Amino acid sequence: MELTCFKAYDIRGELGTELNTDIAYRIGRAFATFLKPKKVVVGWDVRETSPELKDAFAQGVLDFGADVIDLGLCGTEEVYFGTKFLNADGGCMVTASHNPINYNGMKMVRDEAKPISRDTGLADIRKMAETETYSEKAATPGTLTQLDNRAAYVEHLMGYIEFETLKPMKIVVNAGNGAAGPSLDAIEAALKEKGAPIEFIKINHEPDGTFPNGIPNPLLHEQQPVTGKAVKEYGADLGVAWDGDFDRCFLWDEDANFIEGYYIVGLLAEAFLVKQPGAKIVYDPRLTWNTQEIVEANGGEAIQSVSGHAFIKEKMRAEDAVYGGEMSAHHYFKDFAYADSGMIPWLLVVDLLSRKQTTLKTLVEQRMAMYPSPGEINSKVADADEAMARVYDAYKGDAIAEDRVDGLSLEFADWRFNLRKSNTEPVIRLNVETRGDKDLMDEKTQDLLALIRQ
The missing domain is CATH 3.30.310.50 (Alpha-D-phosphohexomutase, C-terminal domain)
Incomplete structure (x- = not known):
C-alpha cells in the first residue's frame, strides 16, 4: 500500500482514499517502532474525523507497548508544549489545519518537541507503515491517560507579558470555529485573574467541525474582512484571527487593516531584543530587508534560514536563537521548545503596545512604507x-x-x-x-x- 498522505513535513490526505483509521493505526505502530518511546502525547483538532483518527493512531502506539497521554481537543502548539512539559518521548497532533473539509492529517514530533520531517524520520515511518514491517505487538500494551494540561500551558503563556505596564485594550478574537476557542477562554480567565485590563470580543468562537463560516484560514482574502469589520464595529484596538489548529495568528490594526506577517516578524524581533540585547533572530529569505534593519538597529544578530518549520527550528537550536519568524505567520520561540505558537505572538504585541503606549498602526505603517510588499x-x-x-x-x-x-x-x-x-x-x-x-x-x-x- 502506497501512502500518499506523507508530505515533506507532516501527513495530510483526503479522507477515505488517502487517510482513514486503518492508515492512522499503521502510522501509530510505525511511529512507535521508529521512536521506541515510553510515553507519547496526542491531541486533536475540531474536524469531525479527528477523534477517531487520534484513537487509531494512539492504539498503534499502545500496541507497541508505550503509554499515551491524550490532551483532548487542543491546538498543535499544546501538543508541542505537552511533549516537552510532560517529558514525553514524542507527540502527535491530528489536524489538517487550513486544508479543505474532506482532508485530515498529523503533525508529529520527537522528544523536546523536535520536528519529524522527511529527512529526520518521516520517510522511515512511511516505509514501515506501507509495508507493515513495524515491531510485533507488545505482550503488555501501554496505558491510555486523559489529561487536561491547559493550565500549565496557559501559565507558560502568561510569562510573556509584563502585567504592570498593560494598558486597557479591547481585542477582537476570531477563532474561525477552529480549536482556538477553548484555549482563548482559558487565557482570558488567566488574564482576568492577574487583573489585566483586556476585553475580548469573540466571533466564530465555538469549535465546530462543520466549519459553518468556512475553513479557518485568515490568509484568504474573503475571510479577512470578517475580523476587520468586527474591529471597526466594536472600536477595538486590535484584531486577531487563527487558522484551524492555531499555530499561526494574523493581526489587524485599530483601523481594520490586515497586517502582513512579514512586518510582525520585525515587531517581535524588536520585542525580544529590547529585553535581550545581542540575541540572535532567525528569519526566512522571502522578504528580508525590514527584519534585517530592525534586528541590526536593536543590536541583535539576524540569521537567515531556509523557510519551513523543520529548517527554522533546526537553525534556531544550532544558533541558540531566541526567536524565529516567517512571513507566512509562523513564529518560533526558544522558551517554547523552539516551537511555533499562534498565541505567543499576539500576547507579545499587546505587551509591546502597552510598553510603548502606542497603537499597532503606528508601529507598522512606517515600516510598511519603508519596505512595501504585495505579499506572496x-x-x-x-x-x-x-x-x-x-x-x-x-x-x-x-x-x-x-x-x-x-x-x-x-x-x-x-x-x-x-x-x-x-x-x-x-x-x-x-x-x-x-x-x-x-x-x-x-x-x-x-x-x-x-x-x-x-
Whole structure:
C-alpha cells in the first residue's frame, strides 16, 4: 500500500482514499517502532474525523507497548508544549489545519518537541507503515491517560507579558470555529485573574467541525474582512484571527487593516531584543530587508534560514536563537521548545503596545512604507523549472547580489525578489519588496508575473 498522505513535513490526505483509521493505526505502530518511546502525547483538532483518527493512531502506539497521554481537543502548539512539559518521548497532533473539509492529517514530533520531517524520520515511518514491517505487538500494551494540561500551558503563556505596564485594550478574537476557542477562554480567565485590563470580543468562537463560516484560514482574502469589520464595529484596538489548529495568528490594526506577517516578524524581533540585547533572530529569505534593519538597529544578530518549520527550528537550536519568524505567520520561540505558537505572538504585541503606549498602526505603517510588499503571490505554471530559469535569465545581468538559500533571490539597488517552487504542486511563489517605492513594487511585481505566466 502506497501512502500518499506523507508530505515533506507532516501527513495530510483526503479522507477515505488517502487517510482513514486503518492508515492512522499503521502510522501509530510505525511511529512507535521508529521512536521506541515510553510515553507519547496526542491531541486533536475540531474536524469531525479527528477523534477517531487520534484513537487509531494512539492504539498503534499502545500496541507497541508505550503509554499515551491524550490532551483532548487542543491546538498543535499544546501538543508541542505537552511533549516537552510532560517529558514525553514524542507527540502527535491530528489536524489538517487550513486544508479543505474532506482532508485530515498529523503533525508529529520527537522528544523536546523536535520536528519529524522527511529527512529526520518521516520517510522511515512511511516505509514501515506501507509495508507493515513495524515491531510485533507488545505482550503488555501501554496505558491510555486523559489529561487536561491547559493550565500549565496557559501559565507558560502568561510569562510573556509584563502585567504592570498593560494598558486597557479591547481585542477582537476570531477563532474561525477552529480549536482556538477553548484555549482563548482559558487565557482570558488567566488574564482576568492577574487583573489585566483586556476585553475580548469573540466571533466564530465555538469549535465546530462543520466549519459553518468556512475553513479557518485568515490568509484568504474573503475571510479577512470578517475580523476587520468586527474591529471597526466594536472600536477595538486590535484584531486577531487563527487558522484551524492555531499555530499561526494574523493581526489587524485599530483601523481594520490586515497586517502582513512579514512586518510582525520585525515587531517581535524588536520585542525580544529590547529585553535581550545581542540575541540572535532567525528569519526566512522571502522578504528580508525590514527584519534585517530592525534586528541590526536593536543590536541583535539576524540569521537567515531556509523557510519551513523543520529548517527554522533546526537553525534556531544550532544558533541558540531566541526567536524565529516567517512571513507566512509562523513564529518560533526558544522558551517554547523552539516551537511555533499562534498565541505567543499576539500576547507579545499587546505587551509591546502597552510598553510603548502606542497603537499597532503606528508601529507598522512606517515600516510598511519603508519596505512595501504585495505579499506572496502564487502562479500555476506548466513547468516550474523552466519558468524559474526564464526569470533568472531576464534579471541576472542587473542583479547586485544573488542568493539560493531558498529558491532564487536577486537583489538590486532599490528592490529585490524571491522566487520559490512549491514542494507539492506546479506552483511558483513570488515575493517582492522595494526600498520605500510602492510604484516600483507594483511595476516589478507585474513584470515578474507576466514573465512567470508567459
